[in-house]
Amino acid sequence: MKNITEAMKWRYSTKDFDTNKKISAEDFQSLKDILRLSPSSPNIQPWHFVIADDEAGKARIAKGTEGMYEFNDAKVKDASHVIVFCSRVYADDEFLKDVLDKEDADGRFAEPKFREQIH
Ligand SMILES: Cc1cc2nc3c(=O)[nH]c(=O)nc-3n(C[C@H](O)[C@H](O)[C@H](O)COP(=O)(O)O)c2cc1C
Incomplete structure (x- = not known):
């Protein structure tokens, strides 16, 4: 945590960029x-x-x-x-079903009820 605090003290948002650097x-x-x-x-x-x-x-x-x-x-x-x-900004049932089907195919749900819970 101390390292994160230290990093937060020197971090900054870059507002000016060197076009020669990539x-x-x-x-x-x-x-x-x-x-x-x-x-x-x-x-x-x-x-x-x-x-x-x-x-x-x-x-x-x-x-x-x-x-x-x-x-x-x-x-x-x-x-x-x-x-x-x-x-x-919008996720309709069809989109969510596609996600669930893919998750299912990838073996995310140990039991069918977990798929239903997520749905
Ligand atoms: C609502 C909002 C709008 C911002 N719009 C811009 C912007 O248009 N351009 C920009 O360079 N930074 C924008 N910022 C970033 C701030 O200027 C600032 O860089 C950032 O909050 C981090 O702070 P720092 O500059 O001390 O690192 C915006 C920040 C907020 C919260």
């Missing part, structure tokens, strides 16, 4: 794996991550800063990679 493919793959492995209840993974790592992709995402959020434009364009976190 996150390595290996490091970025680790980040993608971490995102993909994030926990969600009950494993519905209600997200998509839209990633831009080239000028054209970042310019496209930067369009979202036009107007009131113009001050974010350079951050989006200068960063090595940009991730837009998109969240599912």
Whole structure:
């Protein structure tokens, strides 16, 4: 815990990016794996991550800063990679059934009643 407290004292949110620096493919793959492995209840993974790592992709995402959020434009364009976190806002029965079927196929439920409980 002490290490986390110490880390919190020096951590900061980067607001200015060096355009000459690029996150390595290996490091970025680790980040993608971490995102993909994030926990969600009950494993519905209600997200998509839209990633831009080239000028054209970042310019496209930067369009979202036009107007009131113009001050974010350079951050989006200068960063090595940009991730837009998109969240599912609605999960209907059909979607949840697909998740349950996959979980079932993967052997998550030791007994059928557990599947029903999750449902
Ligand atoms: C509601 C909300 C909106 C924010 N919008 C932006 C933003 O548009 N651009 C940005 O660079 N940071 C934004 N931030 C992040 C804050 O400016 C700040 O960096 C963050 O809270 C962490 O603090 P720190 O700068 O001391 O690391 C936002 C934070 C909150 C809570």
